[in-house]
Amino acid sequence: MSTTASTKPRAPLTARALSKRFGARVALRELSFELAPGERVGIVGPNGAGKTTLLSILAGVLAPDHGDLIGSGRRAGWVPQQPSLYSKLSVAENLRLFARLERLAEPDAAVERMLEQTGLRDRANDEVGRLSGGNRQRVNIAIGLLAEPPVLLLDEPTAALDPSQRERLWEFISSLGDDGTTVVFSTHDVSEVERHAHRVMLLAEGELLFSGTPGELERAVADGSAPGAGRSADLESALLRFLKLHGH
Amino acid sequence: MRWLLIKDLQILRRSPLLVALLIVYPVAISLLIGFALSSPPGKPKVAFYDQVPRGQGIVRLGSQRLNVGGYASDLLSSIQPIRVRSLAAATADVRGGRALAALVIPADLPAQIQGLIQEGVGSPTVQLYLNTSDPIEREFVDQAITARVTQVEQAVSKQVLRVAVDDLQEVLNGGRVQILDQSVSLLGLRNARTIVSGTLRSLPAGSPLRPALRRVIDFADLAIEGLGFASPVLGSIGSPLTVQRFELAGRTTPTATYAAAIAVVVSLMFVAMLLAAGMLAVERSENAYPRLARGLVSTPALLAEKTLLAGGLAAVTALLMAAGVSAFVHLDWGRLELWALALGFGGLAFGALGTALGALAREVSAASLMAFGVSLPIAFMALVPASAVSATLASVLDAVAFAFPFRAALQAASSAFSGGPPALVPALAHLAALSLVFGALATLAMRRFAKR
Numbered sequence: 230m231s232t233t234a235s236t237k238p239r240a241p242l243t244a245r246a247l248s249k250r251f252g253a254r255v256a257l258r259e260l261s262f263e264l265a266p267g268e269r270v271g272i273v274g275p276n277g278a279g280k281t282t283l284l285s286i287l288a289g290v291l292a293p294d295h296g297d298l299i300g301s302g303r304r305a306g307w308v309p310q311q312p313s314l315y316s317k318l319s320v321a322e323n324l325r326l327f328a329r330l331e332r333l334a335e336p337d338a339a340v341e342r343m344l345e346q347t348g349l350r351d352r353a354n355d356e357v358g359r360l361s362g363g364n365r366q367r368v369n370i371a372i373g374l375l376a377e378p379p380v381l382l383l384d385e386p387t388a389a390l391d392p393s394q395r396e397r398l399w400e401f402i403s404s405l406g407d408d409g410t411t412v413v414f415s416t417h418d419v420s421e422v423e424r425h426a427h428r429v430m431l432l433a434e435g436e437l438l439f440s441g442t443p444g445e446l447e448r449a450v451a452d453g454s455a456p457g458a459g460r461s462a463d464l465e466s467a468l469l470r471f472l473k474l475h476g477h
Numbered sequence: 478m479r480w481l482l483i484k485d486l487q488i489l490r491r492s493p494l495l496v497a498l499l500i501v502y503p504v505a506i507s508l509l510i511g512f513a514l515s516s517p518p519g520k521p522k523v524a525f526y527d528q529v530p531r532g533q534g535i536v537r538l539g540s541q542r543l544n545v546g547g548y549a550s551d552l553l554s555s556i557q558p559i560r561v562r563s564l565a566a567a568t569a570d571v572r573g574g575r576a577l578a579a580l581v582i583p584a585d586l587p588a589q590i591q592g593l594i595q596e597g598v599g600s601p602t603v604q605l606y607l608n609t610s611d612p613i614e615r616e617f618v619d620q621a622i623t624a625r626v627t628q629v630e631q632a633v634s635k636q637v638l639r640v641a642v643d644d645l646q647e648v649l650n651g652g653r654v655q656i657l658d659q660s661v662s663l664l665g666l667r668n669a670r671t672i673v674s675g676t677l678r679s680l681p682a683g684s685p686l687r688p689a690l691r692r693v694i695d696f697a698d699l700a701i702e703g704l705g706f707a708s709p710v711l712g713s714i715g716s717p718l719t720v721q722r723f724e725l726a727g728r729t730t731p732t733a734t735y736a737a738a739i740a741v742v743v744s745l746m747f748v749a750m751l752l753a754a755g756m757l758a759v760e761r762s763e764n765a766y767p768r769l770a771r772g773l774v775s776t777p778a779l780l781a782e783k784t785l786l787a788g789g790l791a792a793v794t795a796l797l798m799a800a801g802v803s804a805f806v807h808l809d810w811g812r813l814e815l816w817a818l819a820l821g822f823g824g825l826a827f828g829a830l831g832t833a834l835g836a837l838a839r840e841v842s843a844a845s846l847m848a849f850g851v852s853l854p855i856a857f858m859a860l861v862p863a864s865a866v867s868a869t870l871a872s873v874l875d876a877v878a879f880a881f882p883f884r885a886a887l888q889a890a891s892s893a894f895s896g897g898p899p900a901l902v903p904a905l906a907h908l909a910a911l912s913l914v915f916g917a918l919a920t921l922a923m924r925r926f927a928k929r
Contacts, residue, residue: 289771290767290770290771307768309764309767312764313763313764313765313767313768314763314764314765315484316763317487317488317491318484318488322484326480327768330480330481330769330773330774356491372768
């Protein structure tokens with residue numbers, strides 16, 4: 230897998246020392262990173278690591294307590310973990326509503342484009358409440374893509390899907406990189422990161438422990454660059470050892 | 478905001494069961510309340526056993542006769558009588574639930590009344606058997622019959638007094654009276670005095686009869702003066718007090734119109750509050766709010782949209798209901814635009830309150846329950862008459878009623894329906910102020926709504 234498929238020249242999103250607290254609990258500790266155009270980044274980490282909080286801040290849903298974000302907020306397309314759709318409206322009506330709320334110049338054209346892109350044209354007039362989980366998630370992603378954002382943020386997009394639905398969804402997400410859209414997704418499934426991400430960001434207790442390719446993470450554990458390192462059989466083992474070595 | 482409004486209408490159009498429930502239920506509740514307030518209680522079913530033999534209900538009052546049976550029929554006008562032929566049948570009807578009570582007129586009631594009139598002793602008594610299994614029904618029938626008995630007593634008293642006054646007049650002025658079915662001529666005090674006075678004048682000056690006749694004339698003068706004064710006094714005792722009524726507030730909203738206004742406003746309140754609270758909570762239940770809050774729709778715009786949607790639909794529902802009710806109760810159709818204004822302002826105030834509740838509750842089921850739970854108390858608190866509770870509690874209820882839209886909406890609606898007081902404009906201003914207050918509270922509550 231190539232590192233990036235860049236067609237857009239500038240970094241679409243840069244984070245500098247992002248911090249967030251919820252009361253006494255620290256959700257994020259001074260996270261800094263930069264995303265490249267067309268890059269697919271997988272965010273992994275244990276429950277409570279801060280994955281959803283980070284994506285929410287990148288999406289502009291939450292405000293950071295400290296730190297800067299360049300190129301986020303409404304410019305990013307956001308796909309929350311639970312489909313954010315009106316179940317009594319049809320697929321086309323949901324898309325049209327959000328296209329209008331996004332104040333797109335040509336909402337109907339955007340709806341047509343997304344129906345085409347997601348392969349949901351034949352289900353356009355079906356109520357979303359009657360769709361399968363996979364198709365609902367497609368509509369959810371389509372809404373995130375309506376404004377043709379440079380960055381698409383997906384919070385555990387395959388969490389409620391069966392294997393075949395996941396496979397179709399990843400085909401669709403992978404195709405987005407072809408036009409330079411940067412995709413950032415969170416997941417608990419390390420194999421998805423291994424197969425579909427150019428870069429893995431490992432979070433634990435709000436701290437960014439690692440940022441690099443999946444191969445680099447495995448090598449970091451194997452070649453001893455990580456404290457207490459040793460050889461791992463796969464990415465998941467490497468990730469678990471990495472976390473253990475860092476006291477998590 | 479326009480697109481959100483269209484979206485919500487689409488959602489409602491595709492939820493016919495929900496919409497039907499949302500409209501039918503409050504309308505049914507409000508109609509029941511309206512009917513309960515406007516309809517007097519029906520006449521209680523009472524078993525009636527009259528032991529007085531036919532034709533023997535006559536009481537003699539001096540030269541006149543009083544038919545007790547006529548007053549018994551007055552007594553029956555306040556009940557729905559079930560005539561029975563024995564005391565056992567009467568009590569059996571009460572025990573069996575066919576009658577709420579049994580009223581028994583004893584055979585000697587005319588004699589009891591006769592004794593009271595002639596000798597001033599005794600207490601004529603009718604018997605009332607009450608079913609004590611239901612205390613409310615027992616109280617209802619007891620009050621209905623007791624009130625009527627009091628009226629009958631007053632009627633009998635007036636009749637006795639009238640007879641007494643007539644007899645006094647005859648003693649004074651003379652005339653013809655019936656004694657033992659024979660017409661007898663009565664001389665009268667005035668005529669007797671005239672005769673004695675004539676006799677006195679015809680006697681010689683030194684007649685020994687003169688002093689005695691002079692004393693008879695003096696007595697007659699004294700009696701005429703005293704009895705002449707007694708007649709109007711006795712007459713006045715029959716109707717000692719007359720109530721003259723004055724209406725100080727100009728036109729008054731008729732009771733039936735007021736009851737219709739209550740029914741319509743209860744409906745307006747339910748629809749607006751349930752819809753506003755529910756439709757706001759739907760944004761969270763559908764997980765759409767975080768997406769909207771990313772700058773697609775501002776919080777005030779979202780709240781305004783829900784308030785307009787709920788208030789508008791509630792006002793339309795209430796208007797249709799008022800139109801339907803006007804087939805049975807007089808509502809002034811010439812003031813239709815004022816109906817719309819009153820119900821529109823009321824709908825907005827209730828809608829704003831509903832959004833505040835929806836923002837607090839966050840979930841559809843909790844929001845609906847909260848809206849329903851809050852609705853009934855604010856309606857009842859506004860309807861409790863101040864005279865029915867202590868002064869302190871009345872002040873508390875008054876303050877609560879002022880802080881919520883029900884009373885102001887009711888004032889606006891009753892004024893719009895009839896043109897009676899209170900004035901429409903202050904009520905509309907009150908509703909507008911409450912809309913702003915609850916809108917501000919809803920904006921604060923949205924902080925909780927936005928939390929994950």
